[in-house]
Amino acid sequence: xxxxxxxxxxxxxxxxxxxxxxxxxxxxxxxxxxxxxxxxxxxxxxxxxxxxxxxxxxxxxxxxxxxxxxxxxxxxxxxxxxxxxxxxxxxxxxxxxxxxxxxxxxxxxxxxxxxxxxxxxxxxxxxxxxxxxxxxxxxxxxxxxxxxxxxxxxxxxxxxxxxxxxxxxxxxxxxxxxxxxxxxxxxxxxxxxxxxxxxxxxxxxxxxxxxxxxxxxxxxxxxxxxxxxxxxxxxxxxxxxxxxxxxxxxxxxxxxxxxxxxxxxxxxxxxxxxxxxxxxxxxxxxxxxxxxxxxxxxxxxxxxxxxxxxxxxxxxxxxxxxxxxxxxxxxxxxxxxxxxxxxxxxxxxxxxxxxxxxxxxxxxxxxxxxxxxxxxxxxxxxxxxxxxxxxxxxx
Amino acid sequence: xxxxxxxxxxxxxxxxxxxxxxxxxxxxxxxxxxxxxxxxxxxxxxxxxxxxxxxxxxxxxxxxxxxxxxxxxxxxxxxxxxxxxxxxxxxxxxxxxxxxxxxxxxxxxxxxxxxxxxxxxxxxxxxxxxxxxxxxxxxxxxxxxxxxxxxxxxxxxxxxxxxxxxxxxxxxxxxxxxxxxxxxxxxxxxxxxxxxxxxxxxxxxxxxxxxxxxxxxxxxxxxxxxxxxxxxxxxxxxxxxxxxxxxxxxxxxxxxxxxxxxxx
Ligand SMILES: Nc1ncnc2c1ncn2[C@@H]1O[C@H](COP(=O)(O)OP(=O)(O)OP(=O)(O)O)[C@@H](O)[C@H]1O
Ligand SMILES: [Mg+2]
Numbered sequence: 001x002x003x004x005x006x007x008x009x010x011x012x013x014x015x016x017x018x019x020x021x022x023x024x025x026x027x028x029x030x031x032x033x034x035x036x037x038x039x040x041x042x043x044x045x046x047x048x049x050x051x052x053x054x055x056x057x058x059x060x061x062x063x064x065x066x067x068x069x070x071x072x073x074x075x076x077x078x079x080x081x082x083x084x085x086x087x088x089x090x091x092x093x094x095x096x097x098x099x100x101x102x103x104x105x106x107x108x109x110x111x112x113x114x115x116x117x118x119x120x121x122x123x124x125x126x127x128x129x130x131x132x133x134x135x136x137x138x139x140x141x142x143x144x145x146x147x148x149x150x151x152x153x154x155x156x157x158x159x160x161x162x163x164x165x166x167x168x169x170x171x172x173x174x175x176x177x178x179x180x181x182x183x184x185x186x187x188x189x190x191x192x193x194x195x196x197x198x199x200x201x202x203x204x205x206x207x208x209x210x211x212x213x214x215x216x217x218x219x220x221x222x223x224x225x226x227x228x229x230x231x232x233x234x235x236x237x238x239x240x241x242x243x244x245x246x247x248x249x250x251x252x253x254x255x256x257x258x259x260x261x262x263x264x265x266x267x268x269x270x271x272x273x274x275x276x277x278x279x280x281x282x283x284x285x286x287x288x289x290x291x292x293x294x295x296x297x298x299x300x301x302x303x304x305x306x307x308x309x310x311x312x313x314x315x316x317x318x319x320x321x322x323x324x325x326x327x328x329x330x331x332x333x334x335x336x337x338x339x340x341x342x343x344x345x346x347x348x349x350x351x352x353x354x355x356x357x358x359x360x361x362x363x364x365x366x367x368x369x370x371x372x373x374x375x376x377x378x379x380x381x382x383x384x385x386x387x388x389x390x391x392x393x394x395x
Numbered sequence: 396x397x398x399x400x401x402x403x404x405x406x407x408x409x410x411x412x413x414x415x416x417x418x419x420x421x422x423x424x425x426x427x428x429x430x431x432x433x434x435x436x437x438x439x440x441x442x443x444x445x446x447x448x449x450x451x452x453x454x455x456x457x458x459x460x461x462x463x464x465x466x467x468x469x470x471x472x473x474x475x476x477x478x479x480x481x482x483x484x485x486x487x488x489x490x491x492x493x494x495x496x497x498x499x500x501x502x503x504x505x506x507x508x509x510x511x512x513x514x515x516x517x518x519x520x521x522x523x524x525x526x527x528x529x530x531x532x533x534x535x536x537x538x539x540x541x542x543x544x545x546x547x548x549x550x551x552x553x554x555x556x557x558x559x560x561x562x563x564x565x566x567x568x569x570x571x572x573x574x575x576x577x578x579x580x581x582x583x584x585x586x587x588x589x590x591x592x593x594x595x596x597x598x599x600x601x602x603x604x605x606x607x608x609x610x611x612x613x614x615x616x617x618x619x620x621x622x623x624x625x626x627x628x629x630x631x632x633x634x635x636x637x638x639x640x641x642x643x644x645x646x647x648x649x650x651x652x653x654x655x656x657x658x659x
Contacts, residue, residue: 393484393487393493
């Protein structure tokens with residue numbers, strides 16, 4: 001085998017072309033890895049959101065809590081369905097956990113607090129007493145929990161401070177003259193809940209003038225395995241006119257459009273760019289082969305096989321691409337602290353996403369750059385392998 | 396396999412193992428009759444029969460060699476002269492297994508090259524031929540030691556053993572203190588000596604040299620020629636050298652002339 005040092009040093013000698021080609025590849029890998037990191041961020045916001053042992057019940061024909069509506073009397077009927085966990089009474093500081101909760105979900109238009117004057121939708125969830133206890137992953141991280149039956153609300157960690165009036169100590173109008181007072185910030189394990197505002201069910205319902213019903217119902221199941229029994233019972237009952245989804249599936253489905261669009265866009269752009277980067281790598285390697293035909297001929301004369309020349313140049317192309325890959329991957333890590341606010345197409349409310357660097361992203365990005373080198377370098381390497389040993393003799 | 400050929404080569408010459416440098420003393424004694432021995436029609440190591448080589452340039456066929464016969468006895472040091480374009484390099488390339496004759500048989504170092512595949516030829520070259528080029532052909536991004544080591548990477552020798560042989564070969568050419576130098580840090584004459592170390596490190600039977608002094612000043616050229624003489628006399632390498640330089644040809648034991656595709 002021709003030592004890899006030969007290829008590495010050959011790359012180092014051609015500083016400018018190597019840097020230019022690697023730079024192009026770095027750019028592509030940056031975009032590609034950014035899309036993957038966003039995908040991971042979305043997965044975390046939605047995919048990891050939601051519990052396996054909680055069912056979300058919506059009116060038949062609704063895909064999201066926003067468009068769903070369920071009558072108050074029907075909420076109680078759900079308590080008797082198979083697989084539903086009974087209410088658990090609170091004792092000794094442990095709060096009561098209801099088995100079934102009906103909630104109202106609406107969006108309000110909020111002004112983005114960046115001086116642009118733009119507005120966007122924020123999702124408000126009105127929950128009954130025990131709504132927070134129903135979600136053990138939710139914790140108040142600053143301020144305090146809202147007083148029951150008051151117009152106090154808490155804001156999710158990822159949107160606090162982003163909108164006028166929606167941060168602790170401030171207030172905003174749900175409807176004209178119906179202010180909500182922000183008293184704290186909660187977090188919920190990085191899930192989509194963190195982009196919501198939570199308040200009291202009755203206060204919010206009254207403010208909206210729709211006391212007759214809720215948007216959705218959440219049901220705590222006795223165990224994960226009880227879901228199908230519950231689902232078939234609910235969906236078989238035509239009188240109810242409801243459908244049940246596991247909470248985890250519900251969030252995942254919600255994220256699909258958003259993530260599919262964003263990640264797809266990012267990866268599409270990266271792949272388009274990668275064509276250019278591969279052509280760049282091919283041109284660079286082709287130049288290297290042309291400039292080094294005498295060197296290649298010498299190696300052939302010394303007895304190195306065509307295959308070892310081919311491998312050597314493919315490795316050189318891969319090394320070139322990996323230089324770019326490492327730079328691009330290193331730079332993209334800077335995005336780890338960046339959060340982007342995007343529209344969730346399902347709820348038309350704003351969701352804040354972060355770029356999540358994971359080991360899988362790093363490995364995928366590096367493999368992607370290596371593949372670019374392989375593809376771009378293959379034809380020049382084949383050309384190199386065809387250089388005749390007689391080239392060594394040319395003056 | 397290569398190891399075998401090195402050992403076989405050394406055994407035949409009744410040399411102690413350990414390579415080139417240790418042979419110096421023993422070889423010095425033979426110096427007086429070395430030349431005579433080499434020339435004395437030993438078994439031929441190169442046998443060319445009715446070799447023709449033509450090139451196609453568009454519709455035109457250029458007949459460079461035409462029915463050429465050649466025998467080179469093992470151990471001789473031959474110089475090939477002739478006008479530019481007479482086919483000297485073409486002939487050397489065929490002997491070295493870099494190129495194939497259009498027709499005719501080439502038997503070199505016991506193998507019939509005409510019947511070998513490209514891959515077999517490459518392997519054969521690595522075991523039987525040492526190359527000295529006009530413009531040295533060192534790999535600029537590798538150190539002297541790494542350049543010399545290249546042919547050994549095609550063997551199964553351990554890294555330690557390779558290092559030892561590289562050091563020995565560089566000692567033979569008097570550049571053991573330049574191991575870590577890159578070619579651009581060496582003079583032309585030194586570069587050519589590194590190239591010679593690379594040519595002998597695998598202990599090949601035959602060394603081919605196409606204008607080895609063409610890019611050198613007189614002094615360096617003389618050093619290189621002296622070294623080549625030593626390789627022939629001490630290490631019993633068969634040397635086939637193409638040259639324009641009468642002073643270089645003078646050093647060889649046999650001078651041949653190629654003109655219009657035929658040996659004179
Ligand atoms: N690959 C090739 N294609 C076409 N013609 C070739 C090729 N190689 C050599 N020739 C021709 O063959 C002839 C002999 O070339 P060769 O290189 O053997 O000459 P030479 O005796 O070594 O000359 P010089 O002393 O200038 O090196 C020249 O006319 C040359 O143009
Ligand atoms: Mg020539």
